[in-house]
Amino acid sequence: MGASPFSVQAIRDQFPALRQQVYGKQLIYFDNGATSQKPQVVLDTLKQYYALENANIHRGVHYLSQQATTAYEQARRTIQSYIRAKSPDEIIFTKGTTDAINLVAYSFGELLKAGDEILITAMEHHSNIVPWQLLCERKGCVLKVVPISKKGELDLVAFEELLSEKTKLFALTHISNTLGTINPVQSLIQKAHQVGAKVLLDGAQSIQHLTIDVKALNCDFYAFSGHKVFGPTGIGILYGKEEILEKMPPYQGGGDMIAKVTFERTTYNTLPFKFEAGTPHIAGAIGLGSAIEFLNSLDLEAAAAHELELTKYAQGILDTFEGLHIIGEAKNKTSVVSFTIDNMHPFDLGTLLDKQGIAVRTGHHCTQPLMDFFGIPGTVRASFAFYNTKAEIDTFVAALERSMQILGA
Amino acid sequence: MTIQEKQQDLIDEFSIYEDWMDKYEYIIELGKAVKGLSEAHKTKDKLIEGCQSNVWLACTLQDGKMFFEADADAIITKGIIGMLLQVYNGETPQTILQTEPFFIDAIGLTEHLSPTRANGLLSMVKRIKTEALQSLNP
Structure with missing residues (x-):
């Protein structure tokens, strides 16, 4: 089977899990580091x-x-x-x-x-x-x-x-x-x-x-x-x-x-x-x-480029947030944006994001020695797959802003 | 007010919120109102470690009634703690042992007391009951 041109929409259409709503909101799945969704063919x-x-x-x-x-x-x-x-x-x-x-x-x-x-x-x-x-x-x-x-x-x-x-x-x-x-x-x-x-x-x-x-x-x-x-x-x-x-x-x-x-x-x-x-x-x-x-069956090079673009896009926006610290700023990185926010617990941020339909991972990510090294209890981690989009990141950013407002007020 | 009425009160308070975010805004407000424990009182024996957040619980017995003070590092956890304390504070050990926090379910917060959530709350309820049991059999 030859690779077809990369189209996020065509790929998304093959993943039934991405089509659902949670708490009445369109699901945005940014927990791909924990596990990926499954295409219909699987x-x-x-x-x-x-x-x-x-x-x-x-x-x-x-x-x-x-x-x-x-x-x-x-x-x-x-x-x-x-x-x-x-x-x-x-x-x-x-x-x-x-x-x-x-x-x-x-x-x-x-x-x-x-x-x-x-x-x-x-x-x-x-x-x-x-x-x-x-x-x-x-x-x-x-x-x-x-x-x-x-x-x-x-x-x-x-x-x-x-x-x-x-x-x-x-x-x-x-x-x-x-x-x-x-x-x-x-x-x-x-x-x-x-x-x-x-x-x-x-x-x-x-x-x-x-x-x-x-x-x-x-x-x-x-x-x-x-x-x-x-x-x-x-x-x-x-x-x-x-x-x-x-x-x-x-x-x-x-x-x-x-x-x-x-x-x-x-x-x-x-x-x-x-x-x-x-x-x-x-x-x-x-x-x-x-x-x-x-x-x-996919153009994997294009898929990897898309994931890298998502990572840079998300990190670029989050970097401008006051009090937000990106954890993991390696020059060569992909698909993961981990962060902490001053005076806000990852668990609170994760819970409020969840209620807005966004699945992220919070906590120590089974890397406790790494958390000790950074002196933090955990992070909020958004992790992407090639089926994610910039529009989803925009929605995530808006939801994060709302969560920060509620927690900071 | 009986312990059941206290729980019903909480359920009524939450019934006005239809949106999940409004519910959580209110929980966060409650969390901010919880006095918590001073750093000096956050000792290891009072710590209930969770995978997602940590909880501290202190307990005293006065005239046969139990009084709890608690704290958490996450504000949502602290808000739910505030409600649990509202329910269990000032009750006798017997009442505490007989009372399940049914309001949690009714408000739609069941996930926070599930063993998989690992935010320390389920362990905290267990600790409250253990303290009650121990005060009966010192």
């Missing part, structure tokens, strides 16, 4: 699967099972080609980004020993902090944190100082969910590789905004969630380089991940099945495949 795929194609995969000789297996494996190949992975064996279906990171922390972690260092950054989501803390407790590894500037950019000098032969893994977010910062991952990966460290990219916020080429990036792992990229919840992807995944022990035991089981000794299935114990989220995988096919 909804149809899920319905079709459960209505007519439902069967368990990989072990049935019957027609439906073979059909479901084909669809599931086709979804894997669609995703493989979308992120330009070398082989479908490098695409592991998980529950989501968190599950994918935990898989690496547990399984790759088994290859580490006491004293080995894990490097993360100060802008990580809790999902890219806690699994490493658990690993450090389990194996006696040491967690190191790359600091950031007040603008929300990584301190590259400190990064190079923290990087050493002891660093076994550098796990960082590609785009910060709270700040919108796009990290310079290409050069960071190169530098980490120079000391022999592997690199995991948390792609939860980048898969839906950037073109991802895992071969060109040369990252060792890339994790993302289906539901943030217009697919279903409960499904995600761990990409891992084949030679690394081969060395890693299984994460969970059960059906599908085995070659042969006896009470004395069990041998494991080949990649990618070694890491997919139990009946997977078949519908979710097929739904995610259809979400990726939907993306393939």
Whole structure:
């Protein structure tokens, strides 16, 4: 399917959720960082699967099972080609980004020993902090944190100082969910590789905004969630380089991940099945495949340019508000505008925006250490997708002004 | 006035507002009127941490009746606290234990007392009841 010219209206028409009213107001959905809405084609795929194609995969000789297996494996190949992975064996279906990171922390972690260092950054989501803390407790590894500037950019000098032969893994977010910062991952990966460290990219916020080429990036792992990229919840992807995944022990035991089981000794299935114990989220995988096919039908370059324009437009207006502070002013950022307003609690602002039909996220966004760094309890975060418009931003700004009036009066 | 009448009063007060924003403007007004706690009294034992906002609650027992003082960092939370205190202050521990804050539902603020909202209010109501229970079994 060739890409059609980018039209926000044509895209919006495919998202039923965007057509609804809340509290009698047209919904404006600016919480895309938390989860994206789903296009009709994904909804149809899920319905079709459960209505007519439902069967368990990989072990049935019957027609439906073979059909479901084909669809599931086709979804894997669609995703493989979308992120330009070398082989479908490098695409592991998980529950989501968190599950994918935990898989690496547990399984790759088994290859580490006491004293080995894990490097993360100060802008990580809790999902890219806690699994490493658990690993450090389990194996006696040491967690190191790359600091950031007040603008929300990584301190590259400190990064190079923290990087050493002891660093076994550098796990960082590609785009910060709270700040919108796009990290310079290409050069960071190169530098980490120079000391022999592997690199995991948390792609939860980048898969839906950037073109991802895992071969060109040369990252060792890339994790993302289906539901943030217009697919279903409960499904995600761990990409891992084949030679690394081969060395890693299984994460969970059960059906599908085995070659042969006896009470004395069990041998494991080949990649990618070694890491997919139990009946997977078949519908979710097929739904995610259809979400990726939907993306393939769009002019993604134009979509990314539109998202960047929305970000700059919103930030430009908000910047003129007295007492409003943008949190995250990196030069290279997209799709997220996080802010605080003097003497106004994010919860109050979020509640008043909600009553005007506008969905934003308030709070610490699962990045408490980052909030501590800025010395704030939380922010209001507007996060955009390519189906959002400047007109929506104008309505949001007017609603924000009204909320500020009420709270300040 | 009985505790039920106090709740009915609040429901009546809100019945004049049709628009959600008007309702919330009034809650914010109520929040601003809540005296709150001085910084010195906002101690850790009085803190009820929520994911979205924090609440502090202090309690005293006088002549068999309970009196609460509370504060919050978010003004909407504080407004709802104001209403809860209006209802529960000056009541006996027995009455407090028997009374659910049904006015919250009636006004349309159920979401603020839902466990997923995590603004500290649900925990605060639980704390009020725990304090009442403890005063009966010191």
